[in-house]
Amino acid sequence: MPQKLDTLKESPSQTAGPYVHIGMTPNFCGIAGVYPVDLGTTMVNAKTIGERITISGRVIDGGGEPLRDCVVEMWQADAAGLYPSPSETRGAADPNFTGWGRCPADGVTGIYRFDTIKPGRVPFPDGRLQAPHISLWIVARGINLGLSTRLYFADEAEANAADPILNRIEHRSRVPTLIAARDGNAYNLDIHLQGPNETVFFDI
């Protein structure tokens, strides 16, 4: 027998369930007084560098209904393309930007919404620049393993056309599922879990 590798298996995922708000956004669901604020509700302050934008949309199921019980998290670089993370080795990111947001879908409309800034460009491992993008992670009742995808910006057509990840999408008709439409400073992206417009989800 050779030596053992002694690697472990990742803890298997289980659905976030219908009461995910109790744990992740207790103030949102009426459990007041345990935490002063829900984490991830504020990403920017008055000193944050960058173009103020809002990101919103819905997560839509295979029956065309928006999920009213999901939670969307997002992660993005600052305006200079640096991540506010200890794993960022290229330099210090804007100290007035968290890079991370968490938003429960509205209980009536299913709309999620983030107030943030437009991210800068982040290099791909081979040095090419990726188009500006935001990483999204979606959990809900009925989702057994959190879903990963990205949001890109419709007004970045040139950068999008050269983006190494977008270029990996074999079925070109699916690329628009990742591109948020612009209306002033508001970007909108609906995420489709199934159907002809199913969002491209990632195995990363």
Next chain:
Amino acid sequence: MSDTNTPPETGPFLARDRLWHPQAFTPGYKTSVLRSPQRALLSFNNTLSEMTGPVFGHSILGELDNDLIHNFAKPGESAIGPRIIVHGRVLDERARPVPGVLIEFWQANAGGRYRHKKEGYVAALDPNFGGCGRAISAADGSYSFRTVKPGPYPWPNGVNDWRPAHIHYSIFGSGFAQRLITQMYFEGDPLIPLCPIVKTIKDPAAIEQLTAALDMSMTIPMDATAYKFDIVLRGRRSTLFENRLEGN
């Protein structure tokens, strides 16, 4: 975390074993039917966007954040139910401790009732139990919290489906691609093998990995029993002898 002298974790993550995790489409768990992507996922090696992630300092934590018996209770009162301590370590797939990660937990009360407007179970609310808590793993990856053992509860799926007693976990790592939500079950619960959500996991060893063991070594006599629950996050690929672009 700033309270560790080790260099920050960076580098791409080991590929996720998607056969170990539940599949997206698991019709025994009915809600998954319309919420499961059907197209193939897009696979690519991690970029900085996946390798980096948010961290949360200890400054966000309140004194009672890891004490669900008291963090919602009126002064001098406490939640009703079997008092337990849950403890364990956050490790990565290389079996190394993962320090400084935020863990959030939520659960039903001892009667199996959640404090949530959509909850319809007849079991009583406990006015002194909110049901949420959080902790940050220490330098050795350890974490712990105090709570009451949650009760099992019925849920609308089949006509008579019951959830085994469980605690929900949300865990951050050092990279956004490590983000994980799961559930902890309790050793010896006969409802575990009957549950359609548990059964979304195919490998019995993976279900065992989510089952906390009674740990008499950590009980507090005349006060609380203890359960041990380790969490394993994705490991990072070794960057030894990594290919570098010529000239870089």
